[in-house]
Amino acid sequence: MMRYPLAAIGLSLLACTGTTSEAENCGGDVQVETMSLQSDRQGIVSIPLSLDSDDTVFQVVVENSGDGYVSTDGLVNPDGESILDWEDWYESHDSLTDAFYANASATTLNWPVRESDPGLTEGEWTLYASTLSDDFYYEGRRDVDVTIMRRSCAGSAMKLKATIAYAGDLENDSEVASATEAAVARWTSIYASHGIELSTEFISSDIKASLPSPSTGNAAYDTLYDEVGEGVLLVVGDDVGGAADLYGMAGGIPGPQVATEHSVVAVSWLVHAGANASFSDSEIDIYGETMAHEIGHFLGLYHPVEMGWNYWDALSDTDDCSSAKSCESALADNLMFPYPVCGSGGCTAQVDLSNAQVGVLGLNIGVR
């Protein structure tokens, strides 16, 4: 879920309470329900999911109210059939969702992930999650907060609301503000070319300019998302997690669209601008592609192939290439390629998405 400039790649081993409300910007509705639950003695949380006949997508966010980690284990339909089981995916070289990995204080399952996944049916579903200790042992009797969002607007236009928040008074830096606005325009046009209409709003925040890692999580992100309330939230700062070479990072694949410590994408303007802290046109292009790429992660997309060339997304129409050369040849222009591909003639525009990748975006709860 991270994006590094090309120069850094060789140096890095990291691949990347019963309330109900309705949102209006959808042909159908998004129903939101929250509940407080506790894991059993074995550390398993059983979450009741009551689906209506017109529900097409849900996103469930489970947040640990204390220390430790949470993960999503599986999903059972009203007929008692297992629809999704973490054990089928945990050691796979195809990645479907971060929900299975206990690496944060919140776990987010957006389902279905792919257009090829079995659709929702009316009735009583059950979602299983686990609570784990700081050292990754199952830990029982832990309190969790659960948010269930259900969307019923199949076939309507794909619209996404995005808020861009400046950290550290960066909105007053004209170089940063003008480049950020130009980059957001590029992000908007990339998404528009795939049928997603992005609406954007710029705000200032009192987060400090050296941004916390969204993967580690931070209370300031929880507070800021709570203020924004819906859609996706992209925070612009000097650096992300103290890294001098990281373009940006998403708070999950997918990320939670309720207030948690992970509910943001963070991007560094400075890593894009480079050592002179001034933007060229091609740096602005990559800045915009990073925004589109990291929000792509936040909406559920993996890299089509990870660096190392032996882990892939779970989509059938992105090439399962297995070397840097073949992958750059097949996928360098893909928005979700793990790094910008540049040569003497400049960088390849990374704007392409396969049909299945667009399908994942359209099934995200935030795209309405």
Ligand SMILES: [Zn+2]
């Ligand atoms: Zn990435």
